[in-house]
Amino acid sequence: MLAIPMKRFDRPVLGFLSREEMQAIPEAPDARTWAGERDRALFSLMYNTGARVSEAIGLRVGEVAVNGSAVAHLHGKGRKERSVPLWRTTAHLIRNWKRRLDYGGEENFLFPNRGGGCMAHSNVTQRLELAVSAAAERYPQLARRSISPHTIRHTTAMHLLQSGVDISVIALWVMRAPPRRTYTFRRISP
Template identity: 60%
Template sequence: MAEHAAPTLSTLVQRFFMDHLIEQRAVSPQTIAAYRDTLRLLLNYAATALKRTPSAITLSDLDAPMLLAFLDHLEKERGNSVRSRNARLAAIRTFLKFASHHDLASLATIERALAIPFKRFDRPMVGFLSRAEIGAIIEAPDRASWAGQRDRAFFSMMYNTGARVSEMIGIRCRDVVLEGQPAVHLRGKGRKERSVPLWRPTAALIKSWRRRIGDPTGESILFPNRSGGRMSRSNVTQRLDLAVAAAGLKNPGILERPVKRPVRGWV
């Protein structure tokens, strides 16, 4: 009997996304995008290094020396942090583990690639803001403007729930319960879901904000941008910068605080 030919790299990539990530693991769109960007960067780097087209790259080309050179390229030429480098490596490892089940001829290459370690790095001590400082930032946006009312409700809910920015910008009106015991339903990383109670002041801001936007349908984004779509992370960062600057006029100490530290609850 004739032996089955090993699948091409392009076939493996397609199966990885369509069958493994989407159908079997049902990962979030954000995770799929991160893996897609990583493999695109890797294949473009390998194509340049080997002077081939990306479609001509094979799985055996993605050996340990190639991956180490790629990771070095990310840090030294693209300016990625060690944290970002490790995230790219994690995505590559996930793909290679999948590929090892479908291309037995490349097992030795894959095993050596999987042996590449993650880099250690110093984790900075996480700072915090006092309740008064948080309150000053929440109260800073203009109460009269559309954007100001949205920002006050947004920052209040983010502080109340400890939600990530990615969770906040995806909240729809149907996810918020304002009758009885107010609460919000959040969808986090890995499609994990949880409901978090809302404090009365937060619920009052949300009620006021929903009246401002015309009490939209349940599928509508609760905190939209001007065009009605989702806010981006950069948009949230910009709005937080404005609120911090405004709060700093009365509380100069806030301007010296690490408000934009990428921790849970803030950008």
């Protein structure tokens, strides 16, 4: 069986959005509503960090620092961790969102559902569809495209590449970094 060659097929080209299209998506939700402000902060963080949906919805309040050097500490597949710096606009949105959360606790989800629990992947996909529909009023071409949360991840990588960022840096930014190693030293008495 191992000698049978694999079926050849064309892999689909992964899509990404232009900067203007991507910028329109986080701006689309109504910031006057609780869900709208959450969605703006969530989509901005996903674009800024290139986070997978599971990484974004699993973030806790204490894992995103917005004062001083703003950074998000993401936990990816296979218990891989990475820390990604946040842009000023993303940090500002998250800072405002944290104020609005007002239910305390560093261990609470940063982007909760209405009940305070973890959002589902399908909920993020649904909220993104609503934002894309609203953004399509300004950019009609968005209505004809299939845009998923993973499209945002590809958009991040492509925009970094187009900006001249080295591919190895993009891999660390968007992909996963090797696990952090901790060493325990014990003192040996003479």
